[in-house]
Amino acid sequence: MRWLLLKDLQILRRSPLLVTLLVLYPLVVALLVGAALSSGPSKPKVAFANLVPPEQAKIDVGEESLDATRYASELFKRVDPIRVDSREEAIAKVESGEALGALVIPADVIGRLQGTLGLGGGDPPTVEVYYNAENPLKRRYVEATIDATLADANKALADEIFKESARYLNLIVAGGSIDLPVVGQVDILGLRNAQRIIEAALAGLPEGAPSRPALEQVARFARLADENLDVSKPILASIATPVDVKETAIAGTDTSLDVFGVEVAVVISLMFVTLLLAAGMLALEREEHAFGRLVRGLVSRTGLLAEKIGLAGLCAWALAAVMLAVLAAVLDLGWSRTPVWLVALAFAAVAFAALGVAIGGLTREIRAASLLAFMLALPIAALALIPSGAVGGTLYDAIRIVSAVFPFKPALDALDAALSGTSILTPLIHLAALTLAFGAIARLALKRFT
Amino acid sequence: MASRIDAPAALRAEALSKAYGSRRALRDVSFSAAPGELVAIIGPNGAGKTTLLQILAGALEPTAGLVSLDRHEVGWVPQQAAVYSKLSVRENLQLFARLEKVKDVDGTVERMLAQTGLGDRADDPVARLSGGNRQRVNIAVGLLGDPPVLLLDEPSSSLDPRQRERLWAFVTELATQAGTTVVYSTHNVAEAERYADRLLVLADGELLFTGTPADLERATGEHDAHDFEGAFVRFLHDRGH
Numbered sequence: 001m002r003w004l005l006l007k008d009l010q011i012l013r014r015s016p017l018l019v020t021l022l023v024l025y026p027l028v029v030a031l032l033v034g035a036a037l038s039s040g041p042s043k044p045k046v047a048f049a050n051l052v053p054p055e056q057a058k059i060d061v062g063e064e065s066l067d068a069t070r071y072a073s074e075l076f077k078r079v080d081p082i083r084v085d086s087r088e089e090a091i092a093k094v095e096s097g098e099a100l101g102a103l104v105i106p107a108d109v110i111g112r113l114q115g116t117l118g119l120g121g122g123d124p125p126t127v128e129v130y131y132n133a134e135n136p137l138k139r140r141y142v143e144a145t146i147d148a149t150l151a152d153a154n155k156a157l158a159d160e161i162f163k164e165s166a167r168y169l170n171l172i173v174a175g176g177s178i179d180l181p182v183v184g185q186v187d188i189l190g191l192r193n194a195q196r197i198i199e200a201a202l203a204g205l206p207e208g209a210p211s212r213p214a215l216e217q218v219a220r221f222a223r224l225a226d227e228n229l230d231v232s233k234p235i236l237a238s239i240a241t242p243v244d245v246k247e248t249a250i251a252g253t254d255t256s257l258d259v260f261g262v263e264v265a266v267v268i269s270l271m272f273v274t275l276l277l278a279a280g281m282l283a284l285e286r287e288e289h290a291f292g293r294l295v296r297g298l299v300s301r302t303g304l305l306a307e308k309i310g311l312a313g314l315c316a317w318a319l320a321a322v323m324l325a326v327l328a329a330v331l332d333l334g335w336s337r338t339p340v341w342l343v344a345l346a347f348a349a350v351a352f353a354a355l356g357v358a359i360g361g362l363t364r365e366i367r368a369a370s371l372l373a374f375m376l377a378l379p380i381a382a383l384a385l386i387p388s389g390a391v392g393g394t395l396y397d398a399i400r401i402v403s404a405v406f407p408f409k410p411a412l413d414a415l416d417a418a419l420s421g422t423s424i425l426t427p428l429i430h431l432a433a434l435t436l437a438f439g440a441i442a443r444l445a446l447k448r449f450t
Numbered sequence: 451m452a453s454r455i456d457a458p459a460a461l462r463a464e465a466l467s468k469a470y471g472s473r474r475a476l477r478d479v480s481f482s483a484a485p486g487e488l489v490a491i492i493g494p495n496g497a498g499k500t501t502l503l504q505i506l507a508g509a510l511e512p513t514a515g516l517v518s519l520d521r522h523e524v525g526w527v528p529q530q531a532a533v534y535s536k537l538s539v540r541e542n543l544q545l546f547a548r549l550e551k552v553k554d555v556d557g558t559v560e561r562m563l564a565q566t567g568l569g570d571r572a573d574d575p576v577a578r579l580s581g582g583n584r585q586r587v588n589i590a591v592g593l594l595g596d597p598p599v600l601l602l603d604e605p606s607s608s609l610d611p612r613q614r615e616r617l618w619a620f621v622t623e624l625a626t627q628a629g630t631t632v633v634y635s636t637h638n639v640a641e642a643e644r645y646a647d648r649l650l651v652l653a654d655g656e657l658l659f660t661g662t663p664a665d666l667e668r669a670t671g672e673h674d675a676h677d678f679e680g681a682f683v684r685f686l687h688d689r690g691h
Contacts, residue, residue, distance in 0.1 A: 003548045011536045014575075289532040293591070296509045297521045298549040 001307045004299060008281055008311050023319060026272030030265035030323075033381075044142050046079040047093035047102035047130075049086060056110050078145045087128070094132045101142040104128040113157075173229050191229070195222035255420055262327045263415045268381055270320040270345065271352050271408055275373040278312035278356025282442075283369035301446045305439060308357050313349040320345050324415075337418060344418040344428070348411035351431040354438035355407055361445030376406075384409040407434050459518065460485040460631040461506065461599045466515035468501050468655075475501045476512070476655040483631045483648075485598065488622070490646035491635040494686065498655040499635035500529065503603050506633065522550075525597035525630075529604040531588040535577035539568050539587050542576060546591045562590040566620065582613030586620070593624075600624065602634035606641060618645050639682045651685065658689055 012019055082099050084090045090102035105127050112125035129146055171178060175190020189197075198219040205212050255263070285291040285304070295301050324341060328334075356373065363369040384403040388396055403409040414427035459482035468476040476498045483489045491499045504510035508521025533542045543559040552558045563569045566586045571579060576587055585605060592600055602621070606614045622645060624630045636642050642649055643663040651659035651666070659666060670684050 003545055007534065007537065007541075007545050010541070011534060014536045288534050289528060289530040290534065292504075292509050292528055293526065293532040293546070294549070296507060296526060298546070 001299065001303050001310075004294075004304070004307045005311055008307070011284070012315075022273060022276055026269040027323070029272065030268040033264055033268055035261065035265075044079055044100040044145070045098065046081055046142060046146075047084050047090040047099040048076075048081045049084045049090040049102065049104045051087070051107040052105055052110050053107065058110075078149065079142070091130055094130050097132060100132050101146070102128075102130040103146055104130070169229055169232060173226050191222045191226045195219055195226060198222065255416055258331055259333065259419055260416075262324070262331060262333075263412055263419060264385065265327065266320050266324045266345075267348065267408060267411045267415055269323055270316050270348055270411065271377055271381065272373075273319055274312045274316035274349055274352035275356040275359065275377055276370055277315055278308050278353040279360035279363070279369035279373045280366045281311060282308045282357050282360030283363050283366045287365045295446075302443060305357050305361075305442050305446065308360070309350060309353040309435075309439070312353040312356055313346070316352065317342075317345050317349040320349065333419060337421060340418040340424060341415070344411075344414040344424050347428050347431040347435075348407060348414055351407035351411065351435045351438070354435040354442065357442040358438045358445060361442040377408075380406045380408045384412060404430070405434075407431055410434065458485070459483060460487070461524075461633065462518035463502075463506060464516045464518075466502065466505055466517070467513045468498070468505060468510070469513045474655050476505070479515070479652070479655075479657045481650055481657065481660055482518075483599070483633055485631055486625050486629040487631050488625050488645055488647045489631075489633045489650060490642035490648070491633065491650045491652060492637075492639055492642045492682065493652035493658075495637075496654070497652040499652055500603055501655075502652065503601050503633070503635055506599075507601050519599060522595065523597055523599065525592035525595060525600040527589050527592035527600065527602045527605060529607065531576070531584040533576050533584070533587050533591060536575060538573050538575050539563070539579070540572040542587060543590060543594065547594050550595045552594055558594060558596075562593060565593070566590045580613070581608045582610070582616060585609060585613075585617060589617075589620070593630075597630070599631045599633065602632065604635055604637065606636065606638065614641070621645070651682070653686055653689070659685065 082093055084093060084102075087104045087106075090099075090104050093099040094102045109125040109127060112123060127150065129143075131142060170176075171188050171190065173191050175188050175193045177185055177187050179185055198215055202212065202215050202219060205215070282305070285294065291304075294304060299307075321342060324345065328341075355376075359372050359376065360369045363372055380403070383399050384406075386396070386399055390396075391399065410427045410430035414424050414431060416422075417424040417427060462482040464480050466476055466479045467474065479498075479502060481489075491502060493499055501510065503526075505512045505515075506517055506519075507524055507526035508517070509526065534545070537545065540559060540563070543562055544555055547555045547558050563572050566589065568583065568586055568590065571583060576584060579587065585608070589600075589602070589605070592602075605621070606617055609617060618641070621632055621634070625632050634646075646663065648662055649659065649666055650657060659669060661669070666682065666685060670682075670688075
């Protein structure tokens with residue numbers, strides 16, 4: 001087997017173009033997929049027409065003044081804005097396809113908002129959103145981005161209103177001074193002071209004084225109002241943020257998007273290199289007509305399979321280990337679990353190699369083996385990356401079963417566990433079982449060879 | 451020539467049969483070959499020639515029957531050159547010599563290079579060799595274990611006339627000088643008549659005839675026939691093939 005391994009390495013060394021492609025292609029594909037997964041979608045172009053005159057962009061909430069343009073700048077962090085001067089221009093941008101959507105802030109929006117906040121009545125403020133439904137994915141993203149930004153703006157306003165309301169409540173309870181338009185500075189006595197004054201007045205009255213019951217009633221009201229209005233502050237706060245979120249991961253690890261991108265990139269590289277090498281090198285024995293000569297007593301069929309699995313697994317493992325090391329250094333993943341990474345990669349490489357020899361065993365030539373490997377690899381990877389909830393329950397169950405039959409998903413699980421510090425035992429057992437299963441299929445397929 | 455045929459058998463096949471499901475590729479074939487004898491297996495397409503050689507080589511298990519030699523005692527040269535085109539002639543020979551567990555790998559390889567006349571092309575990749583030279587490497591690999599019996603499957607099918615002449619000169623020398631028993635299959639009836647000591651005629655897996663080319667001519671009833679191929683075709687036709 002040693003001589004066969006050396007022979008295969010010699011053949012690979014003399015095929016520089018093949019080896020370069022074999023290394024570069026999966027690397028490029030893996031890095032692209034990894035980058036696509038770890039970065040969000042690109043910013044969609046959105047036409048933005050702010051029809052509010054600049055001098056009217058401030059909203060007065062009590063004594064506070066909010067700048068509405070601050071919320072627009074938040075939106076611009078999430079979209080690529082095309083600033084226009086009119087509603088018609090914004091709609092034209094959407095119609096022409098230059099922008100995926102348009103956001104129009106009507107001129108009266110601040111006045112209406114001011115009216116709503118000042119309890120002056122009138123229609124509530126409305127912003128206008130126009131979509132281009134040409135690309136459903138991007139449309140959904142634009143909708144979600146604008147909705148999220150408006151929700152942020154609404155929450156910020158609610159927070160300011162709450163703060164102002166709390167200040168008023170405090171004034172009513174504890175007393176103080178307030179600056180009112182036209183009237184100017186006004187002193188407010190406050191319930192607590194009122195109660196104190198009344199109680200002092202009561203203390204100076206004789207027991208049977210006729211005004212005493214009425215004054216006692218007022219003092220009681222002042223005390224009760226003081227006590228209860230203090231409680232109303234947390235109630236108001238809960239209206240501003242009525243629902244708290246408690247997040248708990250039920251399954252999987254708390255892997256960040258960047259690390260997940262690394263895992264996918266490395267496993268895709270590993271898969272392509274191993275599958276193509278194992279399938280191709282086994283098919284080479286048939287293409288060169290050497291298979292019959294080899295298994296005629298020079299090497300057993302099982303030995304030949306083991307050699308191809310070893311060759312492909314070793315080469316791909318080395319490549320994946322280097323790739324992981326580079327990415328780990330870039331993302332500062334830490335090196336304490338390096339041996340576990342290497343074990344996870346080794347099990348994954350062997351399982352992919354077993355699948356590769358099964359493919360090589362089913363085909364008669366390198367081109368057919370490579371084509372079959374590509375045709376299998378891409379959907380296997382794609383299926384394994386479909387998240388739960390993205391498709392219906394039954395379909396997702398079917399996808400899980402199909403993913404479990406091939407090594408991509410368990411390889412991803414093993415690497416994820418290795419990187420996140422959880423136990424890798426289950427995915428390793430899974431990979432070992434797949435290695436045996438695909439090895440057996442390959443051995444059966446070789447029975448047909450002569 | 452007759453003395454060689456009468457000598458003790460170097461290879462004996464007894465009642466060999468091979469079935470692929472319900473199809474019988476070989477039916478109860480028995481024959482023997484003497485040391486240094488050149489035996490040609492001829493027959494139409496699908497007659498079972500390659501199947502018979504593969505069974506004799508140990509590359510295929512028969513459904514029934516026995517072969518007197520172990521696979522390690524038989525050199526096998528498949529129809530298409532079973533060598534690695536990216537490796538040089540020498541590297542191919544070294545690889546197969548090591549896999550054959552030949553004791554003196556380098557010495558054996560040099561001997562084979564000299565014997566096959568490939569010494570000057572030893573370091574060339576096989577991919578750059580002509581069909582004839584590639585076939586010589588193929589035969590050299592088959593001879594690495596110094597086997598007493600060499601099996602050649604359609605050895606000249608892809609060669610031009612000049613390469614064929616050189617190949618048969620080499621094979622004949624193997625048989626006459628080294629005493630190697632050579633069993634080969636061929637479509638070329640003239641080649642069988644010219645180089646073989648004895649012919650085996652196979653059709654539909656059945657061994658129809660064993661004897662010298664002259665015997666085959668006589669079997670057709672045309673003792674002075676000059677058209678050996680015609681005699682062969684008539685022989686098959688008379689027997690319903």
